[in-house]
Amino acid sequence: MFILIKKHLLLMLIFLFCSANSYAKINVFACEPEWASLVQILAGDRVKAFSATTALQDPHHIQARPSLIAKARRADLLICTGAELETGWLPLLLRKSANRKILPGQTGHFMASDHVLLLEKPKQLDRSQGDVHADGNPHIHLDPHRIMRIAEALSRTLSRVDADNQADYQNNWISFKESWSRAIAKWEQLCQSLRGKQIVVNHNSWVYLEDWLKLKRLATLEPKPGIAPGSTHLAQVLVQLKDSQADMILYASYQNDKAVRWLEQKTHIPVVELPFSVSTNETLFEWYDRIINQLLDSQ
Ligand SMILES: [Zn+2]
Incomplete structure (x- = not known):
């Protein structure tokens, strides 16, 4: 009887472990909503995406508040614009969250601006000229062609962060590429x-x-x-x-x-x-x- 219960328990534990594993989602911490949306398209329900800012907040200036630090601590993947857009709050957030996975140089650290050419890169950096960004203008999300390149790079990063589901990310990228190209053509025609x-x-x-x-x-x-x-x-x-x-x-x-x-x-x-x-x-x-x-x- 006792052995039977033990066996039962063991089976239940194995079942729980396996199902938890197959549903384990990749925690994504996005700095801006556009990247949360993009990763959601490219990864579907394999990720749980959170955005640190909303469309009604200034992404240049937010507080690295404790609730954000807690979210960053649990993240498997960080997706931000980079190019100094978040320079006022992201370094502090990364330091306080002490999550090695999302630090610069790690697979889980993705800066969208690293994958596209930036406009308005200053020839000479003069901070007295206001909030000038040394790398160029960071507001890259308003060009759908750049979004395409970023999506391709992000899809590769997803495959590295979650190698078991590489085939899924590859398929999602192919279908995004098709529908985004069609959308660009439509927008360009309209405009x-x-x-x-x-x-x-x-x-x-x-x-x-x-x-x-x-x-x-x-x-x-x-x-x-x-x-x-x-x-x-x-x-x-x-x-x-x-x-x-x-x-x-x-x-x-x-x-x-x-x-x-x-x-x-x-x-x-x-x-x-x-x-x-x-x-x-x-x-x-x-x-x-x-x-x-x-x-x-x-x-
Ligand atoms: Zn700006």
Whole structure:
């Protein structure tokens, strides 16, 4: 009788161990929602992805609060933008979480910007010029072609972090590549009418979008990156816009719209508030659709 119970227990334990193992998910800590969304597409339910920021937060500046440190401590894979975007909080978070798996140089440390060419790399680094990023402009998620390259690299990283399921990641990457290419073609077709449109931006957040859709930036409201515009600078922008009329003023939902609204009042140029990243329950595809639709609607 006793032996029978023991045998039973042993079988149950083996069963529990095996099922726990086959459902063990890869814990992903993403710095921004776009990477959480991308890894979810590439890995499906093999990962549990968490994003440290939402589309309504400024990814340059957040607090490395204890709940984030706890999440980072349990992560198997870290996915961030890099290129100094998170320089104000990520190093501290990594130090405090003391999780070797996600430290620089480890397989579980993935920086999206390492896999693409960056625009606006300063020839000379002068920090007195504001929040200047030495590696170039980090807001790479607004170019779908760069997203494609990042997805390919991320899929390779997933195969290394979770080698048992390599075939799945390979298949997911192939199907993403197909559907993302189709989506890019659709967006590019839709956006032909936007070519050459002249824009004013709040922060230099849209460089990759400008480059992709061939928008022309006339002015930036921030005199230096990360520095709020004062009245002298705004007056200069106003003079500049008298000579060449802009078609729209762009700003990200998380940014302060004070200067943007002031300029709208003075010039009656349409203001377009764009979501800077994927919202909860939205996919990367839907977010791009939303940006494109908002740009087209403003015309
Ligand atoms: Zn920035």
